[in-house]
Amino acid sequence: GSERGVYYRIGSALARSWRAELGLEMPPVVLSTAGSLQNVAMLAAGTADVAFSQVDAAAGQLEGIAPDDPAAPRALARIYDDVLHVVVPATSAITTVTGLVGARVSVGAADSGVSVVARRLLDAAGIAPADIAGVQLGLDESVEAMAAGTIDAFFW
Numbered sequence: 143g144s145e146r147g148v149y150y151r152i153g154s155a156l157a158r159s160w161r162a163e164l165g166l167e168m169p170p171v172v173l174s175t176a177g178s179l180q181n182v183a184m185l186a187a188g189t190a191d192v193a194f195s196q197v198d199a200a201a202g203q204l205e206g207i208a209p210d211d212p213a214a215p216r217a218l219a220r221i222y223d224d225v226l227h228v229v230v231p232a233t234s235a236i237t238t239v240t241g242l243v244g245a246r247v248s249v250g251a252a253d254s255g256v257s258v259v260a261r262r263l264l265d266a267a268g269i270a271p272a273d274i275a276g277v278q279l280g281l282d283e284s285v286e287a288m289a290a291g292t293i294d295a296f297f298w
């Protein structure tokens with residue numbers, strides 16, 4: 143995920159720990175990505191050895207892959223309980239998910255688990271993609287866009 147996000151920070155801490163505890167000469171490299179979907183795709187392609195992913199985002203990516211397939215990812219550990227946040231300025235009139243109708247909303251970066259879960263939440267609330275002015279921004283870009291006043295809310 144983003145360098146300011148939880149996945150990157152946990153990955154960095156694990157990389158330091160693995161290097162120290164396992165006596166690795168070369169430390170693991172932590173990559174900044176769009177998030178869960180890109181992480182799982184990189185794992186399946188062999189361009190990453192370890193990946194963090196929201197379980198529901200990974201489930202969609204893994205449909206059709208047999209458990210005994212060598213490309214099938216294996217769970218290492220449950221490390222972090224992912225919680226979806228809907229962020230609005232403190233002064234916003236938006237106080238419910240249905241209040242997002244008509245708003246400028248970042249639904250997460252393309253290839254992120256946030257985008258998958260945000261769209262599921264909006265669908266469950268009866269909000270069609272056309273009902274919001276949706277943009278796909280990562281966490282850092284969403285924070286900057288909210289500070290600049292170019293979006294009204296973002297999912298994280």
